[in-house]
Amino acid sequence: MIVVNQISKRFKTLQALDQVSFTARPGTITALLGPNGAGKSTCLRILYGLLAPDSGRVAIDGIDVTRAPLSARRRLGIVTDEFGLYERLTPRDHLRYFGRLHGMRGAMLERAIERVVQEVGLEAEAGRPAKGFSAGQRIKVALARALLHDPAVLVLDEPTRGLDVMSTRAVREALLRARGRGAAVLLSTHVMQEAAQLCDQVVVLAAGRVRFAGTTPALLAQTGGSSLEQAFVEVIGSDEGIAA
Amino acid sequence: MRYENLWIVVSKEVMDAVRDRRSMMAGLLFALLGPFVLAAVLKAMIASEVDAGARPLHLVGAAHAPGLVRHLEAAGVTLQASEESPDSLLARSPGAVVLEVPAQAPRALAQGRAATLALWADMSIDDARRQAQRVQTLVNAYGAQLSGQRLMGAGMAPDNASALRLELRDLGGPGGRTALVLGALPLFWLLGLFVGGSHVALDATGGERERRSLEALLAQPVGPGTLFIGKWLTASLFGYVSSAAALLLSVLALERLPLYEVGIAFAPDAAMLAQMLLILLPLALLVGALQCVVALHARTHKEGQIYLNLLQLAPMLLMVEKLGATSAPSAHLLPMLSQHAHLGTLVSGGTPAPQLLALSVAGCIGGAALLIAFGSRRLGSERFVFGL
Numbered sequence: 001m002i003v004v005n006q007i008s009k010r011f012k013t014l015q016a017l018d019q020v021s022f023t024a025r026p027g028t029i030t031a032l033l034g035p036n037g038a039g040k041s042t043c044l045r046i047l048y049g050l051l052a053p054d055s056g057r058v059a060i061d062g063i064d065v066t067r068a069p070l071s072a073r074r075r076l077g078i079v080t081d082e083f084g085l086y087e088r089l090t091p092r093d094h095l096r097y098f099g100r101l102h103g104m105r106g107a108m109l110e111r112a113i114e115r116v117v118q119e120v121g122l123e124a125e126a127g128r129p130a131k132g133f134s135a136g137q138r139i140k141v142a143l144a145r146a147l148l149h150d151p152a153v154l155v156l157d158e159p160t161r162g163l164d165v166m167s168t169r170a171v172r173e174a175l176l177r178a179r180g181r182g183a184a185v186l187l188s189t190h191v192m193q194e195a196a197q198l199c200d201q202v203v204v205l206a207a208g209r210v211r212f213a214g215t216t217p218a219l220l221a222q223t224g225g226s227s228l229e230q231a232f233v234e235v236i237g238s239d240e241g242i243a244a
Numbered sequence: 245m246r247y248e249n250l251w252i253v254v255s256k257e258v259m260d261a262v263r264d265r266r267s268m269m270a271g272l273l274f275a276l277l278g279p280f281v282l283a284a285v286l287k288a289m290i291a292s293e294v295d296a297g298a299r300p301l302h303l304v305g306a307a308h309a310p311g312l313v314r315h316l317e318a319a320g321v322t323l324q325a326s327e328e329s330p331d332s333l334l335a336r337s338p339g340a341v342v343l344e345v346p347a348q349a350p351r352a353l354a355q356g357r358a359a360t361l362a363l364w365a366d367m368s369i370d371d372a373r374r375q376a377q378r379v380q381t382l383v384n385a386y387g388a389q390l391s392g393q394r395l396m397g398a399g400m401a402p403d404n405a406s407a408l409r410l411e412l413r414d415l416g417g418p419g420g421r422t423a424l425v426l427g428a429l430p431l432f433w434l435l436g437l438f439v440g441g442s443h444v445a446l447d448a449t450g451g452e453r454e455r456r457s458l459e460a461l462l463a464q465p466v467g468p469g470t471l472f473i474g475k476w477l478t479a480s481l482f483g484y485v486s487s488a489a490a491l492l493l494s495v496l497a498l499e500r501l502p503l504y505e506v507g508i509a510f511a512p513d514a515a516m517l518a519q520m521l522l523i524l525l526p527l528a529l530l531v532g533a534l535q536c537v538v539a540l541h542a543r544t545h546k547e548g549q550i551y552l553n554l555l556q557l558a559p560m561l562l563m564v565e566k567l568g569a570t571s572a573p574s575a576h577l578l579p580m581l582s583q584h585a586h587l588g589t590l591v592s593g594g595t596p597a598p599q600l601l602a603l604s605v606a607g608c609i610g611g612a613a614l615l616i617a618f619g620s621r622r623l624g625s626e627r628f629v630f631g632l
Contacts, residue, residue, distance in 0.1 A: 045459075045626075050462055050626060051630070070467065071465070080463055084457035084460070085457065089263075097252070100252045
């Protein structure tokens with residue numbers, strides 16, 4: 001479970017996050033929805049301990065991220081904003097490296113690698129160096145890397161950005177399977193359709209503040225909008241930086 | 245820090261670096277090229293020095309100066325009597341040196357006058373110049389001997405005619421130039437440290453930023469210090485292997501050269517090799533740390549390459565500044581200068597003082613520790629990682 005409690009973060013003159021609070025529960029997919037520059041990536045980076053909040057607290061399965069970032073990260077599967085690969089390493093090499101950093105070893109690690117390779121549909125490329133991989137193949141490797149240690153919490157920063165239909169579908173299916181296994185999934189996106197189709201609840205972030213946190217029907221009810229897109233525009237007060 | 249994680253990082257970086265065959269071979273070849281070139285130069289120099297001793301002196305008119313012939317032969321000069329004119333002889337073999345004794349020389353000497361001999365040589369050719377200078381010295385000495393005899397015949401002490409006498413004491417010995425070139429060897433070994441690990445440091449640090457893999461790596465359950473140390477150890481290892489390869493190859497190449505013919509004894513045994521490798525180790529750790537810190541600040545591969553190529557020029561500093569016997573002991577805290585001095589001492593058959601060795605280790609380890617602390621802090625800094 002992810003508990004974000006009153007976090008604020010300021011970069012020089014920019015208040016990137018202002019008293020942000022929300023919860024992502026096990027067995028649910030939560031969308032962190034917001035236009036570009038809303039503070040989604042900042043929020044996620046605080047979540048996996050790469051940025052320290054100026055105030056507030058984030059707990060992953062009850063572990064304070066600021067106090068014990070490494071313990072918190074062991075429970076996290078992460079697809080970061082940027083997912084560059086080591087070009088001379090194969091997807092299996094990547095998975096072996098990151099699995100070992102998560103404390104996985106031997107036959108258990110190899111079984112997990114084969115499981116995620118099948119799960120994200122990387123069988124054909126798994127033994128080939130990553131040089132020249134397409135955006136879809138790259139995100140599959142990043143996703144497999146995040147799922148490898150069967151994390152209790154899965155955090156993804158705009159994972160379908162720039163992907164074709166088939167790759168987007170593969171990502172969505174993987175997220176639904178993770179939810180089925182009981183993981184708390186948090187996904188940042190500015191794609192309405194993705195949030196509407198996949199997510200059990202949405203957290204709308206704009207200009208560093210939470211404008212709404214709850215289920216999509218609740219969002220529609222609150223705003224009286226006919227579509228999620230309309231509701232979103234109502235909540236943030238602008239239609240800048242969203243995609244249908 | 246978990247040592248297991250450190251090992252995981254090192255093994256991944258080694259695997260990644262080894263698969264970059266082109267960069268690895270380029271680094272290694274560059275490091276090995278120096279000793280190869282040096283061995284070839286030394287071979288040519290030895291041949292030339294040995295040849296200079298055995299080169300015959302062409303003597304035209306030998307019959308007119310039997311005393312001079314005896315004097316030159318006693319000094320070890322190989323004479324080759326010739327009746328050909330010096331002009332045509334030199335036209336046929338341009339590097340030859342010809343001493344010409346004119347037919348009137350015996351009469352001039354008998355009459356108590358000065359006899360003029362001619363020495364023909366092309367002084368722009370190294371070997372000919374050295375041989376001509378030697379002949380000049382020998383002929384002058386013989387002339388002084390004859391003058392002395394004349395003065396004694398006139399009842400005067402020979403010293404009346406020579407108030408000053410200059411003796412050349414050549415410290416270089418017969419293989420002086422060869423020894424000088426041999427002294428350049430440690431420079432190539434030090435260069436190996438800089439060249440061998442350069443591409444690894446760049447790929448493991450600045451490369452992570454350029455390929456946008458740094459954020460995902462830092463988000464794993466491993467501290468930035470462990471990651472930086474793992475990358476530093478890998479870069480240092482490649483630099484050290486490259487330097488050690490250059491050292492061993494130098495020894496193998498030099499063992500095959502007839503250095504004894506120019507009076508140089510260079511036959512390092514296993515203990516000496518081990519000492520040399522141990523001297524290089526702390527410097528390898530420092531150079532690896534320096535390269536990782538420098539490359540970490542590069543935003544692109546190209547930018548990093550420029551920085552590291554500039555860093556590779558560091559050993560050139562040794563061409564202008566060196567530590568010698570008169571240097572203060574504390575100067576051995578200076579990395580590279582100190583290792584260079586110790587390696588030079590070993591190459592020339594000496595033994596570096598243990599306290600100076602300790603200072604050179606302390607200088608390197610202290611410097612490396614500071615750089616590692618700095619690099620680890622940078623990797624853990626949100627301002628640095630996200631360019632805030």
